[in-house]
Amino acid sequence: RKEVEQDPGPFNVPEGATVAFNCTYSNSASQSFFWYRQDCRKEPKLLMSVYSSGNEDGRFTAQLNRASQYISLLIRDSKLSDSATYLCVLTGRRALTFGSGTRLQVQP
Amino acid sequence: DAGVIQSPRHEVTEMGQEVTLRCKPISGHNSLFWYRQTMMRGLELLIYFNNNVPIDDSGMPEDRFSAKMPNASFSTLKIQPSEPRDSAVYFCASSHRDRGYTDTQYFGPGTRLTVL
Numbered sequence: 001r002k003e004v005e006q007d008p009g010p011f012n013v014p015e016g017a018t019v020a021f022n023c024t025y026s027n028s029a030s031q032s033f034f035w036y037r038q039d040c041r042k043e044p045k046l047l048m049s050v051y052s053s054g055n056e057d058g059r060f061t062a063q064l065n066r067a068s069q070y071i072s073l074l075i076r077d078s079k080l081s082d083s084a085t086y087l088c089v090l091t092g093r094r095a096l097t098f099g100s101g102t103r104l105q106v107q108p
Numbered sequence: 109d110a111g112v113i114q115s116p117r118h119e120v121t122e123m124g125q126e127v128t129l130r131c132k133p134i135s136g137h138n139s140l141f142w143y144r145q146t147m148m149r150g151l152e153l154l155i156y157f158n159n160n161v162p163i164d165d166s167g168m169p170e171d172r173f174s175a176k177m178p179n180a181s182f183s184t185l186k187i188q189p190s191e192p193r194d195s196a197v198y199f200c201a202s203s204h205r206d207r208g209y210t211d212t213q214y215f216g217p218g219t220r221l222t223v224l
Contacts, residue, residue: 034212042217043199043215043216043217043218044151044199044215045215046212046213087151095141095153095156095164096141096153096213097153098150098151098153099150100150100151101150
């Protein structure tokens with residue numbers, strides 16, 4: 001079983017839609033969780049950390065469910081500029097472990 | 109502020125040649141990470157350094173790969189001899205580690221390597 005699993009997508013949504021991604025992880029000892037964003041042919045960049053109580057940053061909301069070992073990212077009022085690959089990241093057996101990413105395409 | 113700097117940005121070489129990728133981390137960061145990204149395998153951690161010392165190199169594919177960090181502002185990743193399956197984007201990232209590897213990692217723009 002992969003340490004981090006994500007649906008690769010693509011998720012094709014219209015502008016203004018709400019979209020949610022989930023990510024499951026296998027290492028129950030993971031302590032820290034993040035969402036990174038990667039644009040096509042660019043480097044990954046930190047989008048937000050994920051806290052146990054859930055956290056929000058503008059249109060983005062992240063949740064952590066330790067019992068079921070998954071994290072989620074909710075994007076409200078999608079913009080064209082949100083089109084990217086979203087990487088689930090956590091502290092694993094080796095420093096940070098990255099999921100393969102979920103591709104989001106927001107359409108006009 | 110300058111981010112992580114990598115060179116070259118693109119490298120095309122022939123099988124069997126030596127390839128050297130370079131990275132300058134963000135000033136003041138004490139941890140440096142080398143990653144490889146391919147469509148098939150995603151983003152893989154190859155090796156990381158803390159205070160110029162290699163901490164975990166278990167991701168280095170084989171003896172053809174080596175990495176050094178002679179000082180806090182420079183690191184190299186060398187492939188010798190290169191093979192077509194080494195074709196990938198190689199990222200360098202740095203962070204400030206005072207609470208372990210949970211700190212935000214800042215990535216460089218990557219080196220796109222093609223081995224013919």
